[in-house]
Amino acid sequence: MSKNDDFKDLANRAYMAYHQDGIIDMMLGAGVTGFGLRMFFDSPALIVLSWMPFLFYLPLKTHITAPRFGYVRFTGEEEERMKNTRLILLGLLVFIFVLGLVLALVYGRIAPQMQAFISQNGILLLGGLAALLLAVAAAVTGLRRFYLYAVLTLLFNIAGVLLAVNEGLMTVLLGLTIFAVGAWLLSRFLRAYPLPEEEEGRGR
Amino acid sequence: MAGESLQEPGVQPIADIDRMIHAPARLMILAFLSAVDSADFTFLLNQTGLTRGNLSSHLQKLEEAGYISVQKEFVDRIPRTLIRLTAEGREAIQTYKETMRQVVDELLG
Numbered sequence: 474m475s476k477n478d479d480f481k482d483l484a485n486r487a488y489m490a491y492h493q494d495g496i497i498d499m500m501l502g503a504g505v506t507g508f509g510l511r512m513f514f515d516s517p518a519l520i521v522l523s524w525m526p527f528l529f530y531l532p533l534k535t536h537i538t539a540p541r542f543g544y545v546r547f548t549g550e551e552e553e554r555m556k557n558t559r560l561i562l563l564g565l566l567v568f569i570f571v572l573g574l575v576l577a578l579v580y581g582r583i584a585p586q587m588q589a590f591i592s593q594n595g596i597l598l599l600g601g602l603a604a605l606l607l608a609v610a611a612a613v614t615g616l617r618r619f620y621l622y623a624v625l626t627l628l629f630n631i632a633g634v635l636l637a638v639n640e641g642l643m644t645v646l647l648g649l650t651i652f653a654v655g656a657w658l659l660s661r662f663l664r665a666y667p668l669p670e671e672e673e674g675r676g677r
Numbered sequence: 678m679a680g681e682s683l684q685e686p687g688v689q690p691i692a693d694i695d696r697m698i699h700a701p702a703r704l705m706i707l708a709f710l711s712a713v714d715s716a717d718f719t720f721l722l723n724q725t726g727l728t729r730g731n732l733s734s735h736l737q738k739l740e741e742a743g744y745i746s747v748q749k750e751f752v753d754r755i756p757r758t759l760i761r762l763t764a765e766g767r768e769a770i771q772t773y774k775e776t777m778r779q780v781v782d783e784l785l786g
Contacts, residue, residue, distance in 0.1 A: 481712065484712035
């Protein structure tokens with residue numbers, strides 16, 4: 474038993490509260506919406522919209538979360554969880570990139586049946602992979618609402634295929650839904666943690 | 678147990694309780710600080726629910742006792758007053774936890 478085991482619930486509670494600001498959800502929602510727009514308009518240049526929102530994550534945390542919630546450096550399990558999250562997300566992004574590259578390279582050489590399967594079920598495979606990524610993120614970060622996003626991803630994906638709705642449009646709708654959840658969480662966070670009247674440290 | 682003095686073995690742990698830590702507000706502050714690496718004033722204010730004046734006064738006492746250190750640091754180019762447990766504070770809270778366990782064990786048999 475480590476020295477801090479008795480207080481790990483406190484650290485866990487603080488860690489969870491720190492991530493209830495909805496910023497990560499809004500970034501994810503904006504990224505998914507951007508990816509959907511790229512699919513809808515079939516414009517490779519629009520791919521920038523899918524990753525650009527993530528550039529705002531740290532500045533928003535610094536300017537919205539920290540002044541209200543306070544600044545904290547986690548240690549032990551929480552710090553480990555943050556590191557693992559970043560590593561897993563990076564690993565999955567690299568995996569998807571390599572998978573895409575390999576598929577592109579071998580596509581012409583694989584059996585026609587397999588080509589047909591990929592053509593027919595590509596969107597479902599992509600949706601399944603995205604849902605898996607979100608479920609892994611939920612498990613590692615402990616943010617259980619990411620399981621909901623994983624389920625929503627599958628539902629939107631399957632509904633799009635069954636109803637023959639444009640997959641780009643369904644992805645945009647999914648992104649906007651996640652963004653709306655994030656915006657709701659942010660509004661709740663701003664009410665729970667108003668800006669302190671005095672600047673940090675002045676009370677000392 | 679009537680007439681038993683604090684020097685007698687049965688209740689000795691009670692006399693060993695560190696009064697600097699035993700105050701609920703200071704215990705809360707130290708508990709949070711022992712669960713994280715470091716935190717600023719606003720974080721402790723939100724987590725403990727103390728008033729600014731109260732928190733400030735308890736932090737001052739803990740700093741004077743050598744249990745916490747208060748340092749100004751630049752984090753992401755923003756100056757922050759970071760509060761962390763010192764080695765002495767970490768040891769003191771560990772001793773406090775062990776003493777409290779002994780007290781509970783003694784009292785509940």
